[in-house]
Amino acid sequence: MTFARYVALGDSFTEGVGDDDPSLPNGVRGWADRFAAALDRAQGGGLSYANLAIRGRKLGPIAAEQIDPALALQPDLVTIYAGGNDIMRPKVDLDRLLAEYDRIIGRLAASGAHVVMFTPADPGGSRIYALVRDRFVRYCAAVREIAARHGATVVDYWHLTDYRDPRLWDTDRMHMSPAGHQRMAIAVLDALDVKHDLEPLVLADPTPLSLVERVKAQVQWAVEYLGPWIKRRVTGRSSGDGLDPRYRELTPLSGSAA
Numbered sequence: 001m002t003f004a005r006y007v008a009l010g011d012s013f014t015e016g017v018g019d020d021d022p023s024l025p026n027g028v029r030g031w032a033d034r035f036a037a038a039l040d041r042a043q044g045g046g047l048s049y050a051n052l053a054i055r056g057r058k059l060g061p062i063a064a065e066q067i068d069p070a071l072a073l074q075p076d077l078v079t080i081y082a083g084g085n086d087i088m089r090p091k092v093d094l095d096r097l098l099a100e101y102d103r104i105i106g107r108l109a110a111s112g113a114h115v116v117m118f119t120p121a122d123p124g125g126s127r128i129y130a131l132v133r134d135r136f137v138r139y140c141a142a143v144r145e146i147a148a149r150h151g152a153t154v155v156d157y158w159h160l161t162d163y164r165d166p167r168l169w170d171t172d173r174m175h176m177s178p179a180g181h182q183r184m185a186i187a188v189l190d191a192l193d194v195k196h197d198l199e200p201l202v203l204a205d206p207t208p209l210s211l212v213e214r215v216k217a218q219v220q221w222a223v224e225y226l227g228p229w230i231k232r233r234v235t236g237r238s239s240g241d242g243l244d245p246r247y248r249e250l251t252p253l254s255g256s257a258a
Contacts, residue, residue, distance in 0.1 A: 108150075
Protein backbone atom coordinates (compact mmCIF):
# COMPACT_ATOMS: atom_id res chain seq x y z
CA MET A 1 0.00 0.00 0.00
CA THR A 2 1.13 3.52 -0.81
CA PHE A 3 -0.20 6.51 1.14
CA ALA A 4 -0.32 10.24 0.43
CA ARG A 5 -2.21 11.79 3.35
CA TYR A 6 -1.54 10.48 6.87
CA VAL A 7 -3.34 11.76 9.98
CA ALA A 8 -2.45 10.64 13.54
CA LEU A 9 -5.13 10.79 16.26
CA GLY A 10 -5.27 10.13 19.99
CA ASP A 11 -3.65 11.12 23.27
CA SER A 12 -0.11 11.39 24.71
CA PHE A 13 0.86 8.05 23.16
CA THR A 14 0.52 9.52 19.67
CA GLU A 15 1.39 13.12 20.50
CA GLY A 16 4.85 11.86 21.43
CA VAL A 17 5.16 12.45 25.18
CA GLY A 18 8.39 10.95 26.51
CA ASP A 19 10.32 11.66 23.31
CA ASP A 20 11.44 15.20 24.12
CA ASP A 21 12.54 17.62 21.40
CA PRO A 22 12.32 21.32 22.34
CA SER A 23 12.67 22.33 18.68
CA LEU A 24 9.33 20.73 17.72
CA PRO A 25 5.70 21.71 18.48
CA ASN A 26 4.71 20.90 22.09
CA GLY A 27 8.35 20.00 22.74
CA VAL A 28 8.08 16.36 21.62
CA ARG A 29 8.76 14.16 18.62
CA GLY A 30 7.21 10.72 19.06
CA TRP A 31 6.66 7.53 17.12
CA ALA A 32 4.17 9.11 14.67
CA ASP A 33 6.79 11.65 13.50
CA ARG A 34 9.36 8.88 13.21
CA PHE A 35 6.92 6.61 11.38
CA ALA A 36 5.79 9.33 8.96
CA ALA A 37 9.36 10.23 8.03
CA ALA A 38 10.33 6.58 7.48
CA LEU A 39 7.16 5.87 5.46
CA ASP A 40 7.86 8.91 3.29
CA ARG A 41 11.41 7.70 2.63
CA ALA A 42 10.20 4.18 1.88
CA GLN A 43 7.73 5.52 -0.67
CA GLY A 44 10.24 7.86 -2.27
CA GLY A 45 8.43 10.99 -1.05
CA GLY A 46 4.93 12.31 -1.59
CA LEU A 47 3.57 11.85 1.94
CA SER A 48 1.83 14.64 3.87
CA TYR A 49 1.36 14.31 7.65
CA ALA A 50 -0.90 15.81 10.33
CA ASN A 51 -0.95 15.00 14.04
CA LEU A 52 -4.06 16.03 16.00
CA ALA A 53 -3.30 14.01 19.16
CA ILE A 54 -3.18 15.82 22.50
CA ARG A 55 -1.97 14.38 25.80
CA GLY A 56 -4.52 13.56 28.47
CA ARG A 57 -7.45 13.27 26.05
CA LYS A 58 -10.11 10.70 26.83
CA LEU A 59 -12.06 8.98 24.10
CA GLY A 60 -15.01 11.39 24.24
CA PRO A 61 -12.93 14.52 23.58
CA ILE A 62 -10.98 12.67 20.88
CA ALA A 63 -14.28 11.88 19.16
CA ALA A 64 -15.54 15.45 19.58
CA GLU A 65 -12.34 17.34 18.73
CA GLN A 66 -10.32 15.20 16.34
CA ILE A 67 -12.53 13.04 14.11
CA ASP A 68 -14.27 15.74 12.04
CA PRO A 69 -11.05 17.76 11.51
CA ALA A 70 -9.28 14.54 10.53
CA LEU A 71 -11.94 13.59 7.99
CA ALA A 72 -11.86 17.11 6.56
CA LEU A 73 -8.21 16.44 5.62
CA GLN A 74 -9.34 13.47 3.50
CA PRO A 75 -6.64 11.09 4.73
CA ASP A 76 -5.90 7.75 3.13
CA LEU A 77 -4.13 6.57 6.31
CA VAL A 78 -5.22 7.16 9.92
CA THR A 79 -3.63 5.87 13.11
CA ILE A 80 -5.60 6.09 16.33
CA TYR A 81 -5.07 5.03 19.93
CA ALA A 82 -7.83 6.11 22.31
CA GLY A 83 -9.43 4.94 25.54
CA GLY A 84 -6.32 4.43 27.66
CA ASN A 85 -7.03 7.49 29.78
CA ASP A 86 -10.62 6.36 30.30
CA ILE A 87 -9.55 2.94 31.53
CA MET A 88 -7.31 4.49 34.16
CA ARG A 89 -10.23 6.35 35.79
CA PRO A 90 -11.68 4.83 39.00
CA LYS A 91 -14.97 4.18 37.22
CA VAL A 92 -15.61 3.61 33.53
CA ASP A 93 -18.50 2.13 31.54
CA LEU A 94 -16.52 -0.19 29.30
CA ASP A 95 -19.52 -1.21 27.21
CA ARG A 96 -20.29 2.41 26.40
CA LEU A 97 -16.62 3.22 25.83
CA LEU A 98 -16.10 0.37 23.39
CA ALA A 99 -19.35 1.09 21.54
CA GLU A 100 -18.17 4.66 21.00
CA TYR A 101 -14.76 3.45 19.84
CA ASP A 102 -16.47 1.13 17.36
CA ARG A 103 -18.53 4.07 16.05
CA ILE A 104 -15.39 6.20 15.62
CA ILE A 105 -13.50 3.49 13.74
CA GLY A 106 -16.56 2.91 11.56
CA ARG A 107 -16.63 6.58 10.55
CA LEU A 108 -12.92 6.64 9.76
CA ALA A 109 -13.05 3.41 7.76
CA ALA A 110 -16.18 4.53 5.86
CA SER A 111 -14.23 7.57 4.61
CA GLY A 112 -11.98 5.26 2.62
CA ALA A 113 -8.95 5.75 4.86
CA HIS A 114 -6.96 2.74 5.97
CA VAL A 115 -7.12 2.67 9.78
CA VAL A 116 -4.40 1.46 12.13
CA MET A 117 -5.35 0.64 15.71
CA PHE A 118 -3.31 -0.47 18.73
CA THR A 119 -3.88 -2.93 21.50
CA PRO A 120 -2.67 -1.55 24.84
CA ALA A 121 0.64 -2.58 26.36
CA ASP A 122 0.38 -5.46 28.81
CA PRO A 123 0.94 -3.92 32.27
CA GLY A 124 2.11 -7.34 33.45
CA GLY A 125 3.01 -7.43 37.11
CA SER A 126 3.10 -3.66 37.55
CA ARG A 127 1.59 -2.72 40.90
CA ILE A 128 0.52 0.63 39.45
CA TYR A 129 -1.79 -0.99 36.90
CA ALA A 130 -2.70 -4.20 38.75
CA LEU A 131 -6.18 -2.98 39.69
CA VAL A 132 -7.12 -2.17 36.09
CA ARG A 133 -5.37 -4.99 34.21
CA ASP A 134 -8.67 -6.81 33.64
CA ARG A 135 -9.98 -3.71 31.88
CA PHE A 136 -6.94 -3.70 29.63
CA VAL A 137 -7.50 -7.37 28.80
CA ARG A 138 -11.09 -6.67 27.78
CA TYR A 139 -10.11 -3.53 25.87
CA CYS A 140 -7.40 -5.48 24.04
CA ALA A 141 -9.91 -8.13 22.88
CA ALA A 142 -12.37 -5.43 21.81
CA VAL A 143 -9.75 -3.65 19.71
CA ARG A 144 -9.13 -6.84 17.77
CA GLU A 145 -12.87 -7.33 17.21
CA ILE A 146 -13.44 -3.72 16.12
CA ALA A 147 -10.46 -3.84 13.78
CA ALA A 148 -11.68 -7.07 12.17
CA ARG A 149 -15.15 -5.59 11.70
CA HIS A 150 -13.84 -2.51 9.89
CA GLY A 151 -10.82 -3.93 8.07
CA ALA A 152 -8.29 -2.04 10.21
CA THR A 153 -4.69 -3.03 10.83
CA VAL A 154 -3.78 -3.86 14.44
CA VAL A 155 -0.40 -3.10 16.02
CA ASP A 156 -0.08 -5.74 18.73
CA TYR A 157 1.43 -3.65 21.52
CA TRP A 158 0.24 -6.27 24.02
CA HIS A 159 2.71 -8.84 22.69
CA LEU A 160 5.67 -6.55 22.01
CA THR A 161 7.83 -8.06 24.74
CA ASP A 162 10.59 -5.48 24.13
CA TYR A 163 8.59 -3.13 26.33
CA ARG A 164 9.36 -5.22 29.37
CA ASP A 165 12.71 -3.41 29.28
CA PRO A 166 12.40 -0.28 31.47
CA ARG A 167 14.75 1.57 29.10
CA LEU A 168 11.90 1.75 26.60
CA TRP A 169 9.91 3.79 29.13
CA ASP A 170 10.25 7.41 30.19
CA THR A 171 11.18 8.36 33.76
CA ASP A 172 7.47 8.90 34.48
CA ARG A 173 6.89 5.15 33.85
CA MET A 174 3.71 5.98 31.94
CA HIS A 175 5.03 7.03 28.53
CA MET A 176 7.55 5.59 26.12
CA SER A 177 11.14 6.84 26.03
CA PRO A 178 12.77 7.88 22.71
CA ALA A 179 13.83 4.25 22.27
CA GLY A 180 10.26 3.15 22.98
CA HIS A 181 8.86 5.57 20.41
CA GLN A 182 11.41 4.37 17.84
CA ARG A 183 10.39 0.78 18.54
CA MET A 184 6.72 1.68 18.08
CA ALA A 185 7.41 3.39 14.75
CA ILE A 186 9.07 0.17 13.62
CA ALA A 187 6.08 -1.86 14.83
CA VAL A 188 3.65 0.28 12.81
CA LEU A 189 5.78 0.03 9.67
CA ASP A 190 6.02 -3.74 10.13
CA ALA A 191 2.26 -4.07 10.70
CA LEU A 192 1.68 -2.29 7.37
CA ASP A 193 4.31 -4.51 5.71
CA VAL A 194 6.44 -1.51 4.72
CA LYS A 195 10.09 -2.15 3.87
CA HIS A 196 11.91 0.53 5.84
CA ASP A 197 15.27 1.73 7.16
CA LEU A 198 14.45 2.21 10.87
CA GLU A 199 16.51 0.36 13.44
CA PRO A 200 16.06 0.17 17.23
CA LEU A 201 17.99 2.85 19.10
CA VAL A 202 21.11 1.73 20.92
CA LEU A 203 20.34 1.38 24.63
CA ALA A 204 22.77 2.39 27.34
CA ASP A 205 23.72 -0.34 29.78
CA PRO A 206 21.51 -0.14 32.89
CA THR A 207 23.17 1.28 35.98
CA PRO A 208 22.90 -1.03 39.02
CA LEU A 209 21.27 0.73 41.98
CA SER A 210 21.68 -0.02 45.66
CA LEU A 211 18.62 -0.55 47.85
CA VAL A 212 18.90 3.01 49.17
CA GLU A 213 19.12 4.40 45.63
CA ARG A 214 16.09 2.37 44.54
CA VAL A 215 14.02 3.66 47.47
CA LYS A 216 15.15 7.19 46.77
CA ALA A 217 14.20 6.87 43.10
CA GLN A 218 10.78 5.50 44.05
CA VAL A 219 10.10 8.43 46.35
CA GLN A 220 11.26 10.92 43.74
CA TRP A 221 9.00 9.32 41.11
CA ALA A 222 6.01 9.49 43.45
CA VAL A 223 6.61 13.18 44.15
CA GLU A 224 7.35 14.24 40.57
CA TYR A 225 4.90 12.10 38.64
CA LEU A 226 2.42 10.01 40.62
CA GLY A 227 1.31 12.83 42.93
CA PRO A 228 0.62 15.35 40.13
CA TRP A 229 -1.13 12.63 38.09
CA ILE A 230 -3.49 11.86 41.00
CA LYS A 231 -4.08 15.57 41.61
CA ARG A 232 -5.14 16.10 37.99
CA ARG A 233 -7.58 13.22 38.26
CA VAL A 234 -9.10 14.58 41.49
CA THR A 235 -9.37 18.16 40.19
CA GLY A 236 -10.61 17.19 36.71
CA ARG A 237 -7.64 18.81 35.01
CA SER A 238 -5.62 17.36 32.13
CA SER A 239 -1.97 17.50 31.17
CA GLY A 240 -3.16 18.63 27.75
CA ASP A 241 -5.13 21.66 28.95
CA GLY A 242 -4.21 24.67 26.83
CA LEU A 243 -2.28 22.67 24.22
CA ASP A 244 -3.02 22.73 20.50
CA PRO A 245 -2.45 19.86 18.07
CA ARG A 246 1.16 19.64 16.98
CA TYR A 247 0.36 19.59 13.26
CA ARG A 248 -3.23 20.66 12.61
CA GLU A 249 -2.80 20.75 8.82
CA LEU A 250 -1.24 18.25 6.47
CA THR A 251 2.46 19.01 6.10
CA PRO A 252 4.39 17.67 3.11
CA LEU A 253 7.46 15.61 4.01
CA SER A 254 10.62 15.41 1.95
CA GLY A 255 11.57 11.91 0.91
CA SER A 256 15.26 12.59 1.53
CA ALA A 257 15.25 15.14 4.36
CA ALA A 258 12.32 13.90 6.53
